[in-house]
Amino acid sequence: MSEGVVKKFMFVNRKSPYGTVYALESLEVVLISAAFDQDVSLVFMDDGVYQLKKGQQTKGIENKNFSPTYRALDGYDIEKLYVEQESLDARGLTEDDLLVDVTVLSKADMGKLMDDMDVVLSF
DSSP: OOTTOOOEEEEEEOSOSSSSSHHHHHHHHHHHHHHTTOEEEEEEOGGGGGGGBTTOOOGGGTOOOOGGGGGGGGGGTOOEEEEEHHHHHHTTOOGGGBSSOOEEEOHHHHHHHHHTOSEEEEO
16 A cells, blocks of 8 residues: 555444454454554444443453443544444434444445445455
């Protein structure tokens, strides 16, 4: 990649936060991308919306709760967080159930946003 070239990266989170490595791996890749001054957007859809749910308790499954890390993204200049409305609706969640501020988009609007990206990676 040439010096000074900024690409628009979108990371699409579709998996629940625990039980697989996808959510944590996505978060790590997002932080690395931001460290290289790329234009980073995060999307949460399908069961990925659970990654942002308030009040996660992981003691019973003996996993570290990494959800507070999402509140720190702003400090890395990662401010473009999007959630698909249909995914929230299907899971009985609202924007108030999420631990960070997001932009909620319809499936159609999310597709338009994805079309505008240089790189889209799904986790």
